[in-house]
Amino acid sequence: MITREQIPTVLDHPVYDTDGNKIGDAKHVFLDDATTQPEWVSVKTGMFGTSESFIPISDASLVEDHLEVPYTKDTVKDAPNVDVDAGGHLSEEEEHRLYEHYGIDWDAAWQQQATQRQPGTGREAGTTDDAMTRSEEQMHVGVERREVGRARLRKYVVTEEVQQTVPVRHEEVRIEREPITDANRDAATAGPDISEAEHEVTLHAERPVTQTEAEPVERVRLTTDERTEEETVTGKVRKEKIEADQPDEDEKRQR
Template sequence: MRLTEQQVRSLYGQDVQDRSGAKIGTVGQVWADPAGEATWVSLKTGTMGHHESMAPLQAARMQPDGRLQVPYDKATVRSAPSVETGTDQPLGADQLTQLYRHYQLGEQAGPAPQRMRGAPEVVRSEERLRVGTESEPAGTARLSKRVVTENVQTSVPVEHDEVTVIHEPVSEADRDAARAGIGEEQREMELRAEHPVVAKEQVPVERVRLNKDEVVEEQPVNAQVRRELVDADVPERARRNG
């Protein structure tokens, strides 16, 4: 498996799985051939104290999540020849022979691999705002109907009878038809008058309802976030300009 420089750097401290997906340990060191190609890793398994088991990268593969998977079971890797944690020594011929025999890799070829030194690096982090919204009660809208009393003034036409007394002489032609006589006599006429009458009726006049609209508005959010700054302290003679 050929790895880029970035992938090699990402191996340090990365989980390693066996062929079934079970975790074996984490990568402690990476070993490369004279051409700089990563060929072996040592694994911190937590069971060997200050020693790390060796595993070949020949048939290993990188998982999408960055973990390394080797085509061996956990017991095979954990029982493999080991190196001391943090050693700077290249793998010896005897060590390589034992490793090739342990993993059944066939004939050993080429010079002994050297431990790769990862370029010193730090990871700069920063905080970022994740602004969202949450709903909360903002009160209750309600309709309440109550009764009030108010004065209403209007007018209505009314009729009444009025009496007018009319005096007119009896003509010669009517004198024979008119009955003459001296005595008391009384005649009556019914008079009529209207007066206002008030009655009440209940009629529906209006529908009143509540309608809710969602209104979106921009509301400013102010918060403090932290971020890291990286300062490089490089001697003047070793500093590259540009």
């Protein structure tokens, strides 16, 4: 059972179900007109808290900084939609539908408080005196992280032509003639006087030879950089206005 003194601790704090799953954040606590004790809590659920569900808190418990209710998250999300009027009340029909959804004996609860109950049940906390509370909706914008694409590294082989200039050498025949001198006369007259002869010289030449060898040149990896951009979100919020109907001067004089 949640007391009225614990209401500030409940508001804007998480609400968990029987399995320890977070249902949402508590936004309003509604009091029973007859007992003036907390009877319902409204919880923001859905994406960015766009839906508001009502949960009975007669059997709820406050644990540290959150509220635990004896219902599953799916049960709460499937609760009937309730449109609370400007005075912060649940109609009898709306409360009946909520009791039925949560399996609470409506007749027993009604008879128990019939002698004390006044029209309009489930008054929001904070409206027990003669002052009127004016409320406004606040838009809370959150962000969700989603996958927008994937990047991958792929290695493949291409063949390119490369050119490189290298010096190559080759041998050419050059005829040298030298006159007979005393130094070479013996070598020149060593053979027959008149005869036929051949002399062969082997010529050599260099040619380019290529050879390839794989060498590591760099390492490549994928990294991500996070950038922050400003994006404008537009939404609609409701606010209450209070006007006073006052008697005019003629009415005052007639009285």
